[in-house]
Amino acid sequence: MELRLLRYxxxxxxxxxxxxxxxxxxxxxxxxxxxxxxxxxELDAALFERSGNHLVLTDAGLFLQDRARExxxxxxxxxxxxxxxxxxxFAGKINIGCVEADNSDTLAMLLEEMIADYPAVSxxxxxxxxxxxxxxxxxxxxxxxxxxxxxxxxxYHTLRLPRLERWxxxxxxxxxxxxxxxxxxxxxxxxxxxxxxxxxxxxxxxDWLEGDVGTLNVIGNHNLIFNALPLIENQTAxxxxxxxxxxxxxxxxxxFIPLTPALATHCVLVWRQGRVLTPVAQELLRRFQxxxxxxxxxx
Numbered sequence: 255m256e257l258r259l260l261r262y263x264x265x266x267x268x269x270x271x272x273x274x275x276x277x278x279x280x281x282x283x284x285x286x287x288x289x290x291x292x293x294x295x296e297l298d299a300a301l302f303e304r305s306g307n308h309l310v311l312t313d314a315g316l317f318l319q320d321r322a323r324e325x326x327x328x329x330x331x332x333x334x335x336x337x338x339x340x341x342x343x344f345a346g347k348i349n350i351g352c353v354e355a356d357n358s359d360t361l362a363m364l365l366e367e368m369i370a371d372y373p374a375v376s377x378x379x380x381x382x383x384x385x386x387x388x389x390x391x392x393x394x395x396x397x398x399x400x401x402x403x404x405x406x407x408x409x410y411h412t413l414r415l416p417r418l419e420r421w422x423x424x425x426x427x428x429x430x431x432x433x434x435x436x437x438x439x440x441x442x443x444x445x446x447x448x449x450x451x452x453x454x455x456x457x458x459x460x461d462w463l464e465g466d467v468g469t470l471n472v473i474g475n476h477n478l479i480f481n482a483l484p485l486i487e488n489q490t491a492x493x494x495x496x497x498x499x500x501x502x503x504x505x506x507x508x509x510f511i512p513l514t515p516a517l518a519t520h521c522v523l524v525w526r527q528g529r530v531l532t533p534v535a536q537e538l539l540r541r542f543q544x545x546x547x548x549x550x551x552x553x
Contacts, residue, residue: 257329259293262286262293263301267319270308296384328394335532346534347376351399352400354478356498357415357521361400364541375534381476383454391526397535402496404454410524415546419519421459422512424479424500425492427456439463444471446491448482451475459494462517483508 262279267274272290274472294301301315311319334347335379352361361379380390384401391399392409400406402419423437431441439462447470449459460467471490476482479499485491487507496519497510523542526529531539 255293255296257476258328260326263287263293263318264322264326266290266302267315270310272309284404324393324395326435331395346374346532347378348398348532348534348538349380349396351382351396352429352537353381353384353387353400353402353521354381354421354499355400355402355496355521356417356501357400358415358498358501360415364538364545366540370543372534372537381478383450385454385479386477391524394529397531398523398525398539400456400521400523402521404458405522405524406454407522408523409527411527413523413542413546414502415521415523417481417521419496419521420494420499420512421462421494421517421519422502424482424486424495424508424510426489427509428485429489429492431492431511432509434511437511438514439465442470446471446473448472448474448476448485448491448493450494451477458517458519460514463514482507499542531552 262275265278266272266275266286269278272287273283278285290301297314297318299314300312301318302309303312304310325485331347331349350361350365352358365377365379369377380387380396382390387396387399388403388405390396400415423431423442425431431437431445434441444503449456449467449470449472456467464471474485476493476495477479479493479495482491482493486493495510497512500508500510523539523546525535525539
């Protein structure tokens with residue numbers, strides 16, 4: 255499968271018509287139609303179906319769209335990395351995945367220092383849950399990542415960050431729970447709850463409960479807390495989360511109440527074993543190691 259065909263396919267998907275895509279790509283419409291037909295024959299699947307005057311993606315097309323974006327992003331980053339090696343050491347780009355947590359401030363601080371020292375360096379920060387970021391790290395789309403424990407780190411070098419992430423309940427300020435200074439397991443019985451969707455986090459919370467999260471009234475899951483905020487404010491549900499994820503989202507309408515007994519986890523900086531880091535990624539890693547404990551470990 256040629257990268258050129260994937261770029262043609264993504265352009266058609268973005269523009270919605272062969273004619274408009276051909277204009278953007280500076281090729282003739284018959285040529286583009288023929289190239290799309292060759293791609294569909296190669297994959298043995300229809301990628302578009304007609305809806306009025308526009309083309310819309312089929313299920314196979316949606317699947318290919320995600321893969322094509324990943325492939326082309328990885329291709330572009332690889333080409334960029336090789337070009338970077340031909341330039342001066344600190345004139346490149348670093349890709350970093352980071353969870354929503356207090357340790358996001360740690361990343362911001364070290365990036366700020368590095369950019370001040372090397373203005374030619376650029377960066378891209380991807381925010382997501384640990385499982386999504388791990389998938390991107392495995393595909394080579396991220397150089398380094400900050401993940402929230404518990405995570406499986408057998409494939410990675412790790413550096414545990416010292417700042418603890420405190421677990422608690424995000425609830426509406428108007429809720430009766432907002433008057434409490436700490437939340438016990440019994441406080442959660444019967445109230446509508448949202449909780450993180452990651453299985454490892456649900457086990458962590460289940461251990462804290464000394465039972466099973468299935469005993470709770472969980473009406474929904476969340477990954478990033480932002481989209482859960484309106485549901486919390488409207489008292490549809492309260493959400494189990496870390497305080498750092500709520501961060502600057504806290505307002506007069508929402509309160510964070512820590513769990514008791516206290517539950518806290520660490521974040522870890524990780525990077526793939528056996529993968530050669532770019533010079534700028536190595537420099538950022540060196541700064542993390544210098545600030546937080548020297549040498550990496552293997553899980």
